[in-house]
Amino acid sequence: MVIKLNKLNYFKLEIKRNLKLIPYLIIGVLALSIVMGIVGFFATKLSETNKLKDKKNVYFTSEDDASLTKLAINALSKTESITKIFNVNNIKYSEVDEVKDAENSIVTVVVPEGFLASLMNGDNYPIKIYFSSTTSVYTMIITELSLAAQTSLQAAQATVYTLYDYYYDMNKYRFAENANDELNSTLIKKAFSRDNFFKKEQLSASGDYNIITYYIASGILTVLLLSGCIFILRIKSTKNFINLKLNQYGIGAITQTSVRIFSIFITMYLIFSVILTTALFILYKMDKIKDFSPAPLLINGIFICLCCSAITVLISSLMKNRFSSILLLFIFVIGCEFISGAFLPSVFLPDGVNIVDKYLPTGYLLDSVRLGLSGSYSVDNVKMIAIYTLIFTISTIVTTHFKLKIYERIN
Numbered sequence: 001m002v003i004k005l006n007k008l009n010y011f012k013l014e015i016k017r018n019l020k021l022i023p024y025l026i027i028g029v030l031a032l033s034i035v036m037g038i039v040g041f042f043a044t045k046l047s048e049t050n051k052l053k054d055k056k057n058v059y060f061t062s063e064d065d066a067s068l069t070k071l072a073i074n075a076l077s078k079t080e081s082i083t084k085i086f087n088v089n090n091i092k093y094s095e096v097d098e099v100k101d102a103e104n105s106i107v108t109v110v111v112p113e114g115f116l117a118s119l120m121n122g123d124n125y126p127i128k129i130y131f132s133s134t135t136s137v138y139t140m141i142i143t144e145l146s147l148a149a150q151t152s153l154q155a156a157q158a159t160v161y162t163l164y165d166y167y168y169d170m171n172k173y174r175f176a177e178n179a180n181d182e183l184n185s186t187l188i189k190k191a192f193s194r195d196n197f198f199k200k201e202q203l204s205a206s207g208d209y210n211i212i213t214y215y216i217a218s219g220i221l222t223v224l225l226l227s228g229c230i231f232i233l234r235i236k237s238t239k240n241f242i243n244l245k246l247n248q249y250g251i252g253a254i255t256q257t258s259v260r261i262f263s264i265f266i267t268m269y270l271i272f273s274v275i276l277t278t279a280l281f282i283l284y285k286m287d288k289i290k291d292f293s294p295a296p297l298l299i300n301g302i303f304i305c306l307c308c309s310a311i312t313v314l315i316s317s318l319m320k321n322r323f324s325s326i327l328l329l330f331i332f333v334i335g336c337e338f339i340s341g342a343f344l345p346s347v348f349l350p351d352g353v354n355i356v357d358k359y360l361p362t363g364y365l366l367d368s369v370r371l372g373l374s375g376s377y378s379v380d381n382v383k384m385i386a387i388y389t390l391i392f393t394i395s396t397i398v399t400t401h402f403k404l405k406i407y408e409r410i411n
Contacts, residue, residue: 007259010251014263017234024230025271028223056106056138058086061093063113085141100130106138107131124157156187212286217369218342220275221362224268224305225333228312229326231264235313236322243400244407253401257313261393264309272301276372297372303385304368307361310392317399336362361388 086106091099093110100108110128112118118125129146131139163183167176246256276297315332319325337343339353340362357363364384371377 007251007255010246010255011259011263014259015266018231018263018267021230021234021267022270025227025267028227028230055085055087057089057099057102057104058106058142059089059091059096059099059108060111061091061096061109062111062115063093085138096130101132105132107142159183159187213370213373216282217366217373218337220272221304221308221365221369222333222337222342223275224272224308225311225337225362226330227268227271228264228308228315228329231267231309231312232316232325232329233322235260235316236325244404247404253397253404257317257393257396257400260313261306261309261396264312265305268309269301269305272305273298276301296375296377297369300368300372300377300382303382303389304365307365307385307389307392310389310396311361314392314396314399317396317403333362336360337366340366342366361385364388 089099096108096110099105108130110130112125112128115125115127129142131142160180160183163179164173164176167173167179243256247253251259311332312329315329316325319328339349340357340360341349342362361384364381367378368381368385371381
């Protein structure tokens with residue numbers, strides 16, 4: 001019985017050949033998962049190092065003996081926004097010259113004598129701030145905090161003056177003192193609780209994703225891309241004259257490329273679905289995600305696996321033998337993923353590397369996996385992945401077409 005090898009039969013045959021690779025793919029996935037687990041573990045330890053080992057010193061002192069001034073300095077010196085990054089020290093005024101130029105000092109704040117009274121009568125004695133001679137990010141932080149404090153003080157002072165003007169205009173000036181005491185109490189409470197004005201955000205090297213989700217996503221994409229090595233072994237096992245015969249039977253460069261990409265996609269998507277379910281289940285059990293909802297990542301996975309399949313077929317078509325193809329794929333995957341922050345978050349990489357990342361498919365692929373694990377998706381990411389897939393597919397068709405022409409001339 002003779003079976004005519006038409007395009008449909010060719011597609012079915014390619015799918016069967018790729019599905020037979022599943023046992024090898026599972027072994028490869030397990031091996032790669034162990035390697036990525038080790039990389040993720042050490043990278044997580046690196047990115048979670050968030051404690052400042054060398055805090056700079058800030059010194060506070062006051063010539064003003066008013067109890068309210070002392071209370072204000074004591075409260076500000078314990079403000080979380082300051083103590084998180086500085087060692088705060090209260091010193092005597094006589095020690096100012098000694099500490100302001102010290103090597104480990106970043107700033108020295110001196111409140112002048114009669115400061116509080118000057119606010120009441122409008123003289124506004126300036127607070128002296130001595131910065132260290134070394135310009136750094138610490139200096140910038142203190143400058144911004146000082147400007148914020150100045151603005152708050154101006155607002156409070158304007159409020160007090162307004163109160164006195166109001167009582168004077170209403171011929172009730174005798175009540176102004178008691179009202180002022182109550183107003184000062186309110187203003188002081190607001191000033192001392194200044195941390196409540198800010199929305200607290202836990203900054204992480206992994207950006208909007210928790211570190212575990214970040215590296216699970218990196219592991220999933222790395223496994224998918226490097227599984228292409230197994231598909232390359234299978235593709236390269238087909239002799240050149242067979243591809244030439246297929247072309248002669250009407251199965252040309254377009255069909256051969258499309259069939260290879262889609263047959264690999266089907267197998268890869270099956271593997272992807274298994275990895276996805278396992279990853280989501282682990283995250284759900286670890287309370288890293290609220291809902292066990294694989295649908296967003298399954299949708300993203302269609303485009304992710306198509307793009308990975310297109311990359312595999314393109315690299316296979318560029319090289320002459322299986323070993324050079326595998327080497328090129330490995331270099332491409334590791335290099336691009338490193339630039340895209342799969343192994344080390346982008347904040348640890350030079351600015352030039354982050355610029356290159358915008359032009360690589362791996363950045364969009366990683367974002368899609370991470371968004372899927374978080375239960376969402378991005379239309380812009382999907383569009384970019386689709387564009388890259390189309391570019392890789394067209395490039396493979398062109399490459400395959402020229403290779404078939406060369407085979408025809410040789411034979």
